[in-house]
Amino acid sequence: MPHRRHFLHTLGSAAALGALAPFSALAQGLDQVKILYGFPPGSAGDSVARRVAEKLAGTAYTKNPGVVENKPGAGGRIAIETLKASPADGSVLALAPVSALAVYPHIYPKLSYKPDDVTQVSIGAVMFHGLAVGPAVPAEVKTLKDFLAWAKANPDKANYGSPGAGSMPHLLGALLGLRAGVPLRHVPYRGTVPSITDLVGGQVSAAMNPSGDYLQYMKAGRVRVLATSGRQRSPYLPDVPTFTELGYPDVTSEEWFGFYAPARTPAATLANANAAIHQALKDKAVIDSLALVGLLAHPSSAQEMAADQKAEFERWAPLVKQIGFTAES
Numbered sequence: 001m002p003h004r005r006h007f008l009h010t011l012g013s014a015a016a017l018g019a020l021a022p023f024s025a026l027a028q029g030l031d032q033v034k035i036l037y038g039f040p041p042g043s044a045g046d047s048v049a050r051r052v053a054e055k056l057a058g059t060a061y062t063k064n065p066g067v068v069e070n071k072p073g074a075g076g077r078i079a080i081e082t083l084k085a086s087p088a089d090g091s092v093l094a095l096a097p098v099s100a101l102a103v104y105p106h107i108y109p110k111l112s113y114k115p116d117d118v119t120q121v122s123i124g125a126v127m128f129h130g131l132a133v134g135p136a137v138p139a140e141v142k143t144l145k146d147f148l149a150w151a152k153a154n155p156d157k158a159n160y161g162s163p164g165a166g167s168m169p170h171l172l173g174a175l176l177g178l179r180a181g182v183p184l185r186h187v188p189y190r191g192t193v194p195s196i197t198d199l200v201g202g203q204v205s206a207a208m209n210p211s212g213d214y215l216q217y218m219k220a221g222r223v224r225v226l227a228t229s230g231r232q233r234s235p236y237l238p239d240v241p242t243f244t245e246l247g248y249p250d251v252t253s254e255e256w257f258g259f260y261a262p263a264r265t266p267a268a269t270l271a272n273a274n275a276a277i278h279q280a281l282k283d284k285a286v287i288d289s290l291a292l293v294g295l296l297a298h299p300s301s302a303q304e305m306a307a308d309q310k311a312e313f314e315r316w317a318p319l320v321k322q323i324g325f326t327a328e329s
Contacts, residue, residue: 029059029272033066035259036083036094038076039163039191044212044293045257046070048124049095051289052259055280061090061272072190075164076100077112080260084117088262090269095124095257099168102312106320107166108327120309121259121270122277123300125290128230129169129253130211130240131160131176132223134199137206144226144246147206152182159185160206161195166325168255169208171316172229174323176243176251199223210255211237212294229253236294250319256298258305274302 033056037049046068053066071079079094080101086092101115133147136157141150151158162170165188177184184206189195192209199207200222211234217223218237227243228234229252243251259277261270278299280286287297 030062030089030091032064032091033062033273034092035066035068036071036079036092037068038071038073038079038094038096038100040072040193041070043163043192044125044127044210044290044295045095045097045192047290047293048257048295051286052095052124052277052280055283055286056276059272059276059279061269061276066093075104075167075188077104077108080118081112083260083262084113086262088264088266090261090265090273092262093121093273094118094260096260097168098256098258098309098312099166099171099316101260102309103168103171103316103320104166105313106317107325110327115309115313117263118260119263119265119270120302120305121261122274122281122302123298123305123308124257124259124277124281125295126254126256126298127210127212127295128228128234128237129172129208129255130214130225130228130234130237131173131206131208131243132199132214132217132225133206134202134204134223136202136204142224142226144241144243147226148180148182151184151205155183157205158183159187159204160208161187161189161198161204162208163192163195164188164190166327168253169210171320171323171325172243172251172253173206173208174325175319176248178323179248179251196223210294211240212292215292215294229255234294235296236291256308257295258309270302 035049035053049068053068056062057065083094141147160173187204192213195207198204211228214223214225225240228240281297281299290297
């Protein structure tokens with residue numbers, strides 16, 4: 001498995017940012033910046049886009065707060081397609097999960113964008129995915145082992161929802177079923193929110209989503225999170241074991257949402273955007289707001305973000321083949 005970043009260690013990021021600082025003075029602040037987000041409002045990722053957008057005002061990057069435009073559908077691909085066609089002047093960014101650039105190229109042979117059609121600005125926040133069950137699954141199913149046994153005994157009900165076909169949660173669920181030898185039927189949705197709505201309503205038995213999106217429903221006793229995808233337990237769900245702990249070490253993902261700009265955006269503009277995003281993500285109000293939806297604020301350098309995207313691209317190439325999912329399947 002490729003070397004991974006250390007999320008809480010940002011000294012290198014700060015140094016890289018400092019190296020770019022002389023260029024930022026050359027750029028003029030934009031009047032308005034738009035942040036595209038490829039899923040519906042109300043999800044954890046949407047919180048990242050909105051909290052950062054609010055804090056961009058009055059920086060060398062932009063005079064006014066940013067505006068967020070949701071572009072749901074196609075597992076977040078529409079936002080990247082829109083970004084690709086946007087002016088390369090810093091006025092439009094997109095917030096996207098790393099899977100949109102690192103995993104989708106393995107899945108969609110006719111993908112309408114290439115990873116190098118956009119450029120990295122900064123990681124925004126890190127998330128852990130989680131498998132949860134709702135009222136369609138008997139109350140006595142309390143562990144992952146229980147769920148897999150129940151799913152094997154009830155193949156007609158053995159399904160799970162995800163934010164979209166080809167998304168990281170979809171692939172993690174498929175990989176779990178493959179490793180456990182239990183067929184789990186995938187039910188794709190247009191984002192996390194409708195997936196969890198149907199989970200809570202009993203329309204699907206289980207769901208794989210960013211674990212922070214379950215927090216409010218867990219507190220209300222409406223869903224049970226059985227396992228999370230981090231290498232270590234989520235700080236927001238310390239009592240929930242990881243898939244690795246439970247014997248599924250490659251059902252692992254510490255996925256991040258990252259800010260991207262169109263390719264060919266000037267270096268000075270990228271430096272200003274990176275600095276403004278860093279400033280926003282170090283604001284205590286933003287950190288606390290993201291914590292409420294189970295996200296760890298994590299500003300980075302563009303170089304760190306690019307290196308991690310490349311590592312994810314290489315890691316998932318063989319796993320996607322093993323899962324056997326393609327756009328045509």
